[in-house]
Amino acid sequence: MxxxxxxxxxxxxxxxxxxxxxxxxxxxxxxxxxxxxxxxxxxxxxxxxxxxxxxxxxxxxxxxxxxxxxxxxxxxxxxxxxxxxxxxxxxxxxxxxxxxxxxxxxxxxxxxxxxxxxxxxxxxxxxxxxxxxxxxxxxxxxxxxxxxxxxxxxQKPIGHKYCYKANRSRPRHCSRCHKTILPFTPMVECRINNRGKKIHRYYHPACSPVQPLKNKLVTMEATLDEHPVGGVITRSNREERCALCQLPIPAGQTAFFGYHNGQLLTVHLFCLNASHTPAGA
Ligand SMILES: [Zn+2]
Ligand SMILES: [Zn+2]
CATH class of the missing domain: 3.30.420.10 (Ribonuclease H-like superfamily/Ribonuclease H)
Incomplete structure (x- = not known):
């Protein structure tokens, strides 16, 4: 040796x-x-x-x-x-x-x-x-x-360590402004490898120190009760209830999450589609 x-x-x-x-x-x-x-x-x-x-x-x-x-x-x-x-x-x-x-x-x-x-x-x-x-x-x-x-x-192209995504059910703390990132809102996740240890940081999109090169964020503007509601398409770790049909949305199923008047609304994707179907079709 x-x-x-x-x-x-x-x-x-x-x-x-x-x-x-x-x-x-x-x-x-x-x-x-x-x-x-x-x-x-x-x-x-x-x-x-x-x-x-x-x-x-x-x-x-x-x-x-x-x-x-x-x-x-x-x-x-x-x-x-x-x-x-x-x-x-x-x-x-x-x-x-x-x-x-x-x-x-x-x-x-x-x-x-x-x-x-x-x-x-x-x-x-x-x-x-x-x-x-x-x-x-x-x-x-x-x-x-x-x-x-x-x-x-x-210079490290560190943008590839930053990714747009939707926050899940857990509120996060923004590493820049230290305010809360609400559940099911857009955020930027940064994953750094520090001597074999994975470190995650989270930012509001506007607070991100670099332009992310990855994007897993899907946003959507839905019409709920004739109000436009901006939100994200993602999955929840727990069972949610659909604001339109009142039936459960199983944990892990992709759904729409948006805030209306400060309240989180969760909706089946097929309920959104159904509500988009013009009357009489
Ligand atoms: Zn922030
Ligand atoms: Zn539904």
Missing amino acids: RTWYVEDAGGGCRAFSEVLVLVSEKPREIYTALVPLTWETGQTLEEVVLELVLEMMTRAGVTREDQILVCSGNIFHDLHRYLQENHYNWSTARMEGLAHEIAEQVFFEQIVRAGFPSYIKLNSRNYREFYQMVEKWVLENKSRLKYLKDRRVR
Whole structure:
């Protein structure tokens, strides 16, 4: 069994490629990869990183029996998930030693190759200060702007974690305005994966911090008692009673839910259709 370390460097700097390393200390073996400054594939940064690390793992012949220690940084989230789902012997770890040294060294070599003065070095892990000097050096001269990372492709398209849907019977609290989201009204649900733990957040549609890219919300304007009533088409977890025919609506059956004068009205879909049928038809 061998132990492999996966580490990155340069992610906090607005310029130059992130460096990825796969390292074994005994026997000493080193693989490195650079994340391109930009890409056109529509992949997220985490996806690009996953691909590059898997390439290195293939070249290195890493097996499921080997131990893999991965830096816990966000940049490796997709890798963490991949290793977990594919039953690798892995865990996250704070990187010290060879992997860390190599990653820093490769990032530094990259900068020096571009012309950055090699006597300015990273001091006692003071990344902020060092990266600021690197960024300043890049911005000093138009011909160096090509070393800037493309921030647009690195921004997470987090909209796909947000979904329009109808709230069910439980009132929710809006994570933005902290007011109640009424049962059976439109809302935005956000699902975040936080270190393997699923976190849900709810928002009024107007309170959502990002434009959702998913939509499971079906709204409808019904006419009840000759009044237009806006509502949602969804299911209830419990048995409801139809406001039109007074018969039960079984739990789990799709129905119309709308508010009229502050009161929730539940109606069978077929009762709505029936009420829409013109008289004499
Ligand atoms: Zn709100
Ligand atoms: Zn009914």
